[in-house]
Amino acid sequence: MARAVSIRRKSLNTFWAWLVALILFFPILWTVLTSFKPEAQAVASPPLFVDFDWTLQNYRDVQAQRAYFGYFWNSVVIALGSTGLGVLIGIPAAWSMAFVPGRHTRDLLMWMLSTKMMPAVGVLVPIYLIFRDLGLLDTRTGLVVVVMLMNLPIIIWMLYTYFKEIPGEILEAARMDGATLGKEILYVLTPMAVPGIASTLLLNIILAWNEAFWTLNLAVVKAAPLSKFISGFSSPEGLFYAKLSAASTMAIAPILILGWFSQKQLVRGLTFGAVK
Amino acid sequence: MKTHLHALLGAVAASALALPVLAQDPVTLTIATVNNGDMIRMQGLTDAFTEAHPDIALQWVTLEENTLRQNVTTDIATNGGQYDIMTIGTYEVPIWGARGWLAPLNFSAGYDVDDLLPPIRAGLTVDGNLYAAPFYGESSMVMYRADLMEAAGLEMPEAPTWDFIEQAATAMTDKDAGVYGICLRGKAGWGENMAFLTAMSNSFGARWFDMDWQPQFDSPEWAATIDTYLRLMENYGPPGASSNGFNENLTLFQQGKCGMWIDATVAASFVTDPNNSTVADDVAFALAPDTGLGKRGNWLWAWSLAIPNSSAHQDAATTFIEWATSKDYLALVADHEGWANVPPGTRTSLYENPDYAQVPFAAITLASINSADPIHPSVQDVPYTGVQFVAIPEFQSIGTSVGQEFAAALAGQKSAADALAAAQALTLQEMEAAGYYD
Numbered sequence: 001m002a003r004a005v006s007i008r009r010k011s012l013n014t015f016w017a018w019l020v021a022l023i024l025f026f027p028i029l030w031t032v033l034t035s036f037k038p039e040a041q042a043v044a045s046p047p048l049f050v051d052f053d054w055t056l057q058n059y060r061d062v063q064a065q066r067a068y069f070g071y072f073w074n075s076v077v078i079a080l081g082s083t084g085l086g087v088l089i090g091i092p093a094a095w096s097m098a099f100v101p102g103r104h105t106r107d108l109l110m111w112m113l114s115t116k117m118m119p120a121v122g123v124l125v126p127i128y129l130i131f132r133d134l135g136l137l138d139t140r141t142g143l144v145v146v147v148m149l150m151n152l153p154i155i156i157w158m159l160y161t162y163f164k165e166i167p168g169e170i171l172e173a174a175r176m177d178g179a180t181l182g183k184e185i186l187y188v189l190t191p192m193a194v195p196g197i198a199s200t201l202l203l204n205i206i207l208a209w210n211e212a213f214w215t216l217n218l219a220v221v222k223a224a225p226l227s228k229f230i231s232g233f234s235s236p237e238g239l240f241y242a243k244l245s246a247a248s249t250m251a252i253a254p255i256l257i258l259g260w261f262s263q264k265q266l267v268r269g270l271t272f273g274a275v276k
Numbered sequence: 277m278k279t280h281l282h283a284l285l286g287a288v289a290a291s292a293l294a295l296p297v298l299a300q301d302p303v304t305l306t307i308a309t310v311n312n313g314d315m316i317r318m319q320g321l322t323d324a325f326t327e328a329h330p331d332i333a334l335q336w337v338t339l340e341e342n343t344l345r346q347n348v349t350t351d352i353a354t355n356g357g358q359y360d361i362m363t364i365g366t367y368e369v370p371i372w373g374a375r376g377w378l379a380p381l382n383f384s385a386g387y388d389v390d391d392l393l394p395p396i397r398a399g400l401t402v403d404g405n406l407y408a409a410p411f412y413g414e415s416s417m418v419m420y421r422a423d424l425m426e427a428a429g430l431e432m433p434e435a436p437t438w439d440f441i442e443q444a445a446t447a448m449t450d451k452d453a454g455v456y457g458i459c460l461r462g463k464a465g466w467g468e469n470m471a472f473l474t475a476m477s478n479s480f481g482a483r484w485f486d487m488d489w490q491p492q493f494d495s496p497e498w499a500a501t502i503d504t505y506l507r508l509m510e511n512y513g514p515p516g517a518s519s520n521g522f523n524e525n526l527t528l529f530q531q532g533k534c535g536m537w538i539d540a541t542v543a544a545s546f547v548t549d550p551n552n553s554t555v556a557d558d559v560a561f562a563l564a565p566d567t568g569l570g571k572r573g574n575w576l577w578a579w580s581l582a583i584p585n586s587s588a589h590q591d592a593a594t595t596f597i598e599w600a601t602s603k604d605y606l607a608l609v610a611d612h613e614g615w616a617n618v619p620p621g622t623r624t625s626l627y628e629n630p631d632y633a634q635v636p637f638a639a640i641t642l643a644s645i646n647s648a649d650p651i652h653p654s655v656q657d658v659p660y661t662g663v664q665f666v667a668i669p670e671f672q673s674i675g676t677s678v679g680q681e682f683a684a685a686l687a688g689q690k691s692a693a694d695a696l697a698a699a700q701a702l703t704l705q706e707m708e709a710a711g712y713y714d
Contacts, residue, residue: 040552043527065316066338125354132356216343217350220358221306221335232338235311236467237522237542239552 028252034245035059042242058246066229068250074140075225075251078215079208081144083201086155089148090200094159095185099168109160112153120150120213131218138220146214151204158203162196163189195268202258202266209255226251303592304333308348309363310579311338314412314619317609318600324608325599332592341467348584352377357586360593364408366399366578366650370667373402379583379590380405383598391603391623393642396578399650399661408580409601412542413621415564415644416475416574419529419547420536422560424448424455435563435572438479438504441536445512448535457512459534460505463521464683466675471575471664472538473682474675477501479566479573483654484666484703489712491703493678493696502682502692509686518687530554538564538573541644544637545616561640563647569655575664576648578621621645670710677702 033049034042041052062068097105127146128137136142166189174188190197212227219228230251233244259266309315315338322334337359339347348362352372364372372378383389389397389406396413400406418436425432428447433440445457461472474484482497492498509517512535514528522539526546529537530553537543550556564574581600583593599605606626609618615632620641626632627642653663660666665675678699685695707713 040530043523045527045531065319124350128350128354128356132354137356137358216339217347220337224337228337228339231340231343232311234340235523236341237312237540238546239523239526240311 028256031245031252032249034242035249037242039239039242042245043239058242059250061243062233062246062250066232068229071224071226071229071251072254074143074219074223075209075227075254077140078143078147078211078223078225079205081140082148082151082208083155083204085144086148086152086204087159087197087201090152090155090159091185091190091197093156094163095189097156097160098163098166099171109157112156116153124217127214128218137218138223140223143215143218143223143225146218147208147211150211150214151207154207155200155204158200159193159196162193162200166192195265198265199268202262206255206259302331302333303589304335305360305589305593305596306335306337306358307361307363307581307596308337308339308344308359310341310344312579313617315363315579317613317617318411318605318619321605321608321612325596328599329592329595332595334596352584352586355586357584357588359584360587360589361597362582362584363411363579364582365580366396366576367662367665367667367671369400369408369580369582370402370661371669372582373405373407377585378407379585379587379594380407381409381583381594381597383409383594387598387602388625391625393622393624393645395576395645395648395650396622399576399578400580408582409597410578410580410622411601412619413576413578413645414540414542415576415621415641415648416472416539417541417544417564417640417644418536418538418562419543420444420560420562421448421532421534421555421558423555423558424535425560432560432562436565438565438567438573441538441565442504442508442512444536445508449512454533455535456514456528456533457535458508459514459520459525459528459537460509460517461521461525461539462509462513462517462683462686463519463524464676464679465521466665466672466679468521468679469683469686470675470679471577473501473505473679474666475564475575475664476505476573478571478654478663479564479569480504481567481569481571481655483656483658485659485707487657487659489659489707491700491707493700493703498696499692502685502696505682506685506692518683540577541637541641542620544641548636561637563640563644571649571653571655572647574644574648576645576650577664670706674703674706677706 035058036054036056037048037052038055038057041048044052097109131137131142131146134142136145170192171184171188174184179188209226215225215227216231219225230244230247233247234240319336319338326332326334344363345368348359348364349368350356351358352362369378392410393413396410397406400408400410418432418441420432422432425444425448428444430444430447432444436444441458447457449455449457461469463469477483477498480497480501482495482501483492486492514520514533520528522543525534525537525539526543528534529543529547532555537547544559544561547553547559548556553559564572566572581597583590583597587593601622603623603625606618606623610631615629616635618626618632620626620638627638632638648663650661650663652658653661660668665671681690681695681698681702684690685692690698
């Protein structure tokens, strides 16, 4: 029997949902608003919400100081490259863990997850030295690899969770029909796991886009993505909040737009899993 | 005939040797720097350099100060070779110079290295070698509201004492009107509250370490420093001061909420700028306070350009640094942006220039810089150099931890005595772990 939900309760839920959404969205809204303020009004006390002298000067200053497009393109390459590579490695790995688990699969999964708990700075110097010796410092290839490695545990875990929901009998049937392992993964497993793979891709593109430890430390100029672009607008001596907000808005806009258009796919993948 | 043949062969060989040189791409220098007005201005003026040196191209990496420090430290410690020129401060130069990480700078005679301000030059020199050239230098001083001082019936001496500062803070504070007698740094960090408090402690006769590297936070001098600081801030400071750094206090001062502010001399150009400051016409300056012991509570800092030993283009890098820190560069900035925007605090000749003398804060900046002594920062003997820091690698970590203790005391979370005891214990522990007492 369907549970009757009173109008009062519905309104209350709606109110709370809006409140939580607003709290979550407020920092982004404030950053965007600040980016249109003159520097002096950006730090005014009490803060000015919309009643300030709107200006595009900060965006002009930011663009004049540093060419946005080069950083943007590096971010695109690193985010798409690392995620694509990660999923290519993650699908076979998750397949084997989900459908042919060994005695230590569970431990292996936990170990992979545990690597995410280690502070990245702990391995900065060894990785820096390896990159130096391999000539990978300040290269997009190097950053694609390192960001992929950072996100690989999450990719494998997400795919593993989706694959676990796919009945093994379907894959067995494919095998009985003579499908090779490659065909089984490519033509049977992957199409059934598309929502899961899509949400894995989207989430990891967002994570890679926002990555700001390895990109700040291993990139200099040629491979520098938007994290490096933003970092230069913070000033130890002098007002910078408006310009920093403009740079941040320019950096997060592409990923916000991507998130906006793909939110249905993202939510569906994250909440429902692959196969009911 | 034979001579002609030799000459011809010689000419061909010389051309063959010269060809690769002529065909070479320009050297590209990668320069890591911080985002401040003077550095951004320099990036806009580098056409003058590249036109004079078409064989040298410049590539800038502008970073937030802490990120810059982390990036260049990693690179230089691992011999990464990613940067040809690094913007570093007076804290890094003595440590990195002593470790052989930096190339000594040898400029042409026209550079006039003796023109560099002596305290700044001393801070960048290790064993007689200059390891970094100052791009701009700063000390700290008292910036105050002359109108409020007059209304209080007081007159600020050119060289005030801490007692006078307290008296003036009492008279200027009008909390109902939102005016606080004094604004000081409270945000925890070795370059934030500890820069101010270490410099202040020098004027109270305190020191970080004795000659055996034993921390001295249990000394009466440190107790007097922290007691005075907390008394001033609790009674006459703005609310929430434990999260105020340079930029927060700058904003408060510009909005007319501070009677006095003791901070970097570079702030003078901001607080007197009528476009951003509501009190631009009422600001006056004085030397940092003292207690009559012979040291004032002002610091010394210079953002400087240095060449890591791992750079593959050291000659070109030297050429650029020579240009960027020369007298000609100062004149170039003056031509384009006016004398008030010239990077201050590096050269004696700048302060002898009658045009620059017109800038309202020129004389006080010079007097403040000259009264700081990075080699003998305290009235007592110390085993370290540095006015508002201790030039040892461990200081960043220790300084920030100690800063957190004093910020907690300012926020009312612990007493001054407890904060000092904690500072003493943690410094002792870190120094022991670093092997200073073996």
